[in-house]
Amino acid sequence: EKGNYRHFMQKEIFEQPTVVAQTLRSYLRPIEQQVALPQLDFDISKINRVTIVACGTSYYAGMVAKYWFEQFARTPVDIDYASEFRYRAPVLEPGGLALFISQSGETADTLAALRHCKAEGQTIAVLVNVPTSSMAREADLLLPTHAGPEIGVASTKAFSCQLAVLAALAAHFAVRKGRMTHDEEAEVVKHLMEAPAALNAALAHDDEMAAMAPLIAPARDVLYIGRGPDFPLALEGALKLKEISYIHAEGYAAGEMKHGPIALIDEAVPVIVLAPSGPLFEKTVSNMQEVRARGGKIVLISDREGLDEAGEGCMAKIEMPRVHPLIAPLVYAVPVQLLAYHVAVSKGTDVDQPRNLAKSVTVE
Ligand code: F6R
Numbered sequence: 001e002k003g004n005y006r007h008f009m010q011k012e013i014f015e016q017p018t019v020v021a022q023t024l025r026s027y028l029r030p031i032e033q034q035v036a037l038p039q040l041d042f043d044i045s046k047i048n049r050v051t052i053v054a055c056g057t058s059y060y061a062g063m064v065a066k067y068w069f070e071q072f073a074r075t076p077v078d079i080d081y082a083s084e085f086r087y088r089a090p091v092l093e094p095g096g097l098a099l100f101i102s103q104s105g106e107t108a109d110t111l112a113a114l115r116h117c118k119a120e121g122q123t124i125a126v127l128v129n130v131p132t133s134s135m136a137r138e139a140d141l142l143l144p145t146h147a148g149p150e151i152g153v154a155s156t157k158a159f160s161c162q163l164a165v166l167a168a169l170a171a172h173f174a175v176r177k178g179r180m181t182h183d184e185e186a187e188v189v190k191h192l193m194e195a196p197a198a199l200n201a202a203l204a205h206d207d208e209m210a211a212m213a214p215l216i217a218p219a220r221d222v223l224y225i226g227r228g229p230d231f232p233l234a235l236e237g238a239l240k241l242k243e244i245s246y247i248h249a250e251g252y253a254a255g256e257m258k259h260g261p262i263a264l265i266d267e268a269v270p271v272i273v274l275a276p277s278g279p280l281f282e283k284t285v286s287n288m289q290e291v292r293a294r295g296g297k298i299v300l301i302s303d304r305e306g307l308d309e310a311g312e313g314c315m316a317k318i319e320m321p322r323v324h325p326l327i328a329p330l331v332y333a334v335p336v337q338l339l340a341y342h343v344a345v346s347k348g349t350d351v352d353q354p355r356n357l358a359k360s361v362t363v364e
Contacts, residue, residue: 007351009152009244013337014203016160020330021196023146023161027168030193033186035172040141042123045176047097051090051122052079053113054101055361057155057239058162062101063232064329065166072174072188082109083364086116097141098122101166103150103158104360105133112364114138127165129158143169152352153359154243156337159236160199163330167192191324195331201321202334209335212299212316213342219270222247223261224336225254225291226274227284229329233274237336244344244354254287265296270315272339274332275302278325285310301335 005011029036037044050069052062059081066077080088082100086109092098098117102110105128114135118124126139129147136142145161171188174180180188216222222241224234234251241249252261254273265271271291275284281302288310292298297315300307303322311317323331344351 012157017196017199019147049096058101060232060236061162067229068170082113092120099125101127103129105130105135209338213346217346222249224251224272227280240340265294276328
């Protein structure tokens with residue numbers, strides 16, 4: 001069932017324009033320019049706090065969502081790893097929405113955290129890719145992604161579909177709370193509708209990513225940096241690379257570099273910089289220049305404007321389409337996935353079944 005693809009992961013990366021469009025179809029009403037959610041049997045406008053709990057890549061999707069909930073709905077958001085959350089003493093006030101994000105819907109820690117929140121009287125929202133999963137069955141609000149079965153152990157298409165639903169959810173929530181006007185909602189709908197084409201444009205750079213992989217493959221360590229909603233993408237990029245290529249990688253908020261990690265920089269450490277044009281571009285680029293001044297080899301991932309402005313002296317430049325900052329995290333997922341994929345292929349690792357990992361972590 002891999003068709004013309006060499007690995008499931010590669011196929012799943014390339015499916016993203018289609019499955020994101022498919023997912024968005026059930027959350028957007030393009031004609032009315034509205035976000036649509038499944039019928040709710042609770043009043044979402046009364047929710048005063050959101051607690052997001054997840055693991056791994058799903059956790060990073062939740063981190064992106066925190067920016068959106070805060071920006072659109074001005075609602076406080078807590079986020080934690082399920083394995084930490086369940087053994088803390090989290091303060092869950094009445095009127096809270098607990099949101100669990102999981103591709104499989106079976107991750108043991110996330111499921112246990114869900115049951116804890118349920119017992120504490122939180123409203124339970126579940127964002128899963130497997131609609132028949134354990135988590136789905138326990139939801140007050142079930143938000144399915146329509147990514148189709150994800151076979152590769154490293155999550156790719158489930159992540160971009162999670163982001164698409166989370167953007168729609170945050171906007172819907174903001175509208176219902178009276179924090180977003182219809183015109184603003186229409187803008188969100190418009191930008192989300194642009195995501196599938198932008199994902200296609202990002203995928204068109206596959207050959208460049210493949211050509212660059214041999215530059216990264218010999219590295220012992222790789223750093224990823226980004227800011228704002230693209231900071232979680234730096235974490236996701238690093239996770240993908242470690243998982244399938246076994247290269248040590250870390251993601252950092254770009255502004256944190258000078259607080260420690262910059263000490264690691266020398267000519268042997270490639271630094272992947274995620275810097276879409278937008279309000280944070282200049283800030284990220286100034287952190288990138290600090291890295292370059294210390295001999296770091298930079299791979300700059302940005303759009304044409306960004307590469308023209310800041311690309312000089314970089315080891316490699318990867319051009320993304322110019323997109324609205326809202327959809328940048330979806331679009332920039334593609335190059336970090338492709339980079340990990342091609343580095344793993346050039347190292348000859350088992351891309352779809354990396355060592356020591358299971359697709360669904362149903363034990364603690
Ligand atoms: C990373 C990856 C894992 C999962 C994590 C949570 O590529 O696949 O980090 O994201 O195990 O799994 P789900 O989303 O099924 O709860």
